[in-house]
């Protein structure tokens with residue numbers, strides 16, 4: 001039997017990184033989240049503010065920040081890489097200009113130009129990494145943006161299975177300096193369990209696309225496996241890695257990613273409590289979920305939802321002392337169900353916010369100023385866009401009155 005979680009959250013045990021906590025942005029670790037009497041009615045709206053940074057884009061998918069305060073943003077189907085900001089236009093939104101259009105990208109429903117990550121040494125090497133679909137695979141390439149002519153993508157990893165759905169595609173450099181990529185099962189669930197297949201994995205590599213030192217399987221790019229379609233990855237201030245993953249038709253997941261672990265797909269969705277398979281930290285029914293992006297500020301994970309058209313604020317102050325705990329708590333019933341595992345670090349019911357306000361929300365990433373940037377995906381054929389779509393939204397936390 002599942003019960004609503006009403007216990008008081010534990011005291012935060014860590015502080016956010018100083019560079020994530022500028023003075024004008026309250027940290028969510030300064031106050032406790034309470035589901036309160038309005039449970040299920042966007043109670044998280046009390047804790048957040050939003051502003052539109054950019055409007056009228058088309059499926060902005062990957063976001064990465066540059067040392068000059070601007071961001072590079074990919075658009076999935078136009079194949080464009082946009083430079084956003086740091087300047088403002090007369091209407092207050094950030095400037096947008098096209099840096100390049102990537103040749104060789106094949107757009108097929110969920111495929112196209114997906115993730116982007118700037119080299120940690122961008123100021124010197126002017127290099128960004130992109131993940132995109134071609135007619136025969138998904139691949140990761142590097143582009144040198146030195147301003148000398150059209151940048152040509154140079155592949156560092158090819159042969160990631162691709163399909164019209166489940167292409168994964170998120171790229172990010174971890175705190176260890178290595179490049180991580182999420183791959184989808186490309187509609188073949190069994191491949192997620194095959195360690196010799198790059199589908200349904202989280203990969204960890206050098207900037208040359210080679211297995212990074214310390215990977216759990218010798219000579220392999222695989223960091224974790226048994227994933228269906230993970231599209232979000234983020235790390236907290238303690239270096240713990242999290243991923244948001246889209247499940248099939250029953251549960252979407254937030255996972256803590258540990259090297260060499262099997263996350264269960266296609267044997268199980270959600271909390272299986274099956275020996276040898278790692279349970280998610282929290283799961284949502286797709287009607288209120290299809291969790292996609294994740295960004296972490298202090299001890300709060302911001303998890304975005306496509307179909308659910310909202311975000312969740314997930315309080316991580318529980319400490320994740322027992323990742324293998326089988327104790328599951330829950331809230332809601334049927335299509336509105338959310339479950340989480342308190343002993344694995346989720347201190348209470350994830351709180352929803354922005355329900356329906358911006359439509360389908362995909363990417364989440366922490367900006368250099370400590371705010372969180374969100375992108376919408378209302379022009380992907382699965383919603384009725386408004387003229388302002390698609391947007392990039394800036395989210396900041398506030399202390400509730």
Ligand SMILES: [Ca+2]
Nearest residue numbers: 263264265270
């Ligand atoms: Ca799973």
